[in-house]
Amino acid sequence: MSWNWKKKAALAAGTLAVTGALAAAARARPTPLVLSGLVTTDEVVVAPAAAGRLIRLRVQEGDAVTAGQVLAELEPAELETDRLYWAESAAAASAEVDEGAAAVRYQERETAAGVRQASASVAAAERERAALAAQLAELRAQAGRQEALARAGAASEEARSQAVHALEGAEARLEGLDRQVEAQRAALEAVRATAEQAAQRRAALSAARGRQAAAAAQRAKAEVRLAYATLTAPVAGVVDARAAREGEYVAIGQPILTLVDPARFWVRADVPETLLGQVRPGERLRVRLPWGEEREGTVTYRGADAGFATQRDVDRTRRDIRTFEVRLHVDDPDRRLALGATVQVIVPEAR
DSSP, rough: OOHHHHHHHHHHHHHHHHHHHHHHHHHHHHEEEEEEEEEEEEEEOOOOOOOOHEEEEEEOOOOOETTTTTTEEEEHHHHHHHHHHHHHHHEEEHHHHHHHHHHHHHHHHHHHHHHHHHHHHHHHHHHHHHHHHHHHHHEEEEEHHHHHHHHHHOOOOHHHHHHHHHHHHHHHHHHHHHHHHHHHHHHHHHHHHHHHHHHHHHHHHHHHHHHHHHHHHHHHHHHHHHHHHHOOOSSSEEEEEEOOOOEEEEEEOOOOOEEEEEGGGEEEEEEEGGGGGGTTOOOEEEEOOTTTTTEEEEEEOOOSOOOOOEEETTTOOOEEEEEEEEEEEOTTTOOOTTTTTTEEEEEEEEO
């Protein structure tokens, strides 16, 4: 009887020891921290670069679109009118440039030909005058000899008179040639003056080319603005929301659609600063989805600046414990993550 009692007491003591050890182990085992997270992503806002009336919206919420796909169209009448106006202006400026270039070429050819002709006339008149001047010197000498012979009685009065008349005729012709040379030189200067007209035409041509370039630039600008009437998807994704309706007038930059990429969803959570050692970029954490399924997530980003305080350390320093934003990429091959869904991020406590 005494032996059974001792045996029972020993068993009870052993049981209490084991229970205490298990409780101590349980207390020593780290408890994971469960954080609330949100499935989010970057939204791409589709907005027009030109104002106008929205005449066609080709997609609905939930539609999958590819990059470059036409999403919406604006009324193009006003933009098309601008394009036609500047296209006509550019054509008129081009015609003006062509006409001005032809006028410059003609003026330059006419000036060059006139200068050559007038220069040749001046040279011919000067040669003729030089020849007559040489002949005049000979006639003066001959008249002087005849005058001396006549006084000496060695020559007739008729011979003297003929020599004098020949000299006077040559002098008259030389005077006429002098006037002709002056006239030819004046004509040459007049022709050369037309070169200034060619310079003026070249200046006018340069101004016309400037107007042509300005009109071409305005035409290109109008064509770009006309292209703004067609809104295309900048990236591939899914239409998340439509912010405008057909028939509405939309301003520049006013959102019409928002696109999201399901392949680029991530989970955002705020981690207390006391657990930053367990949450580093590249760290793998468990993420519990709303229906209870758990998946692995990889930390891709940890904020550099602290956010708001979520709790207060009252046991030690009585300070606010601030949080840091972290982002996790969650394995989602079946695309079951839903934008805006609340999930749980499980962060293990440090041992």
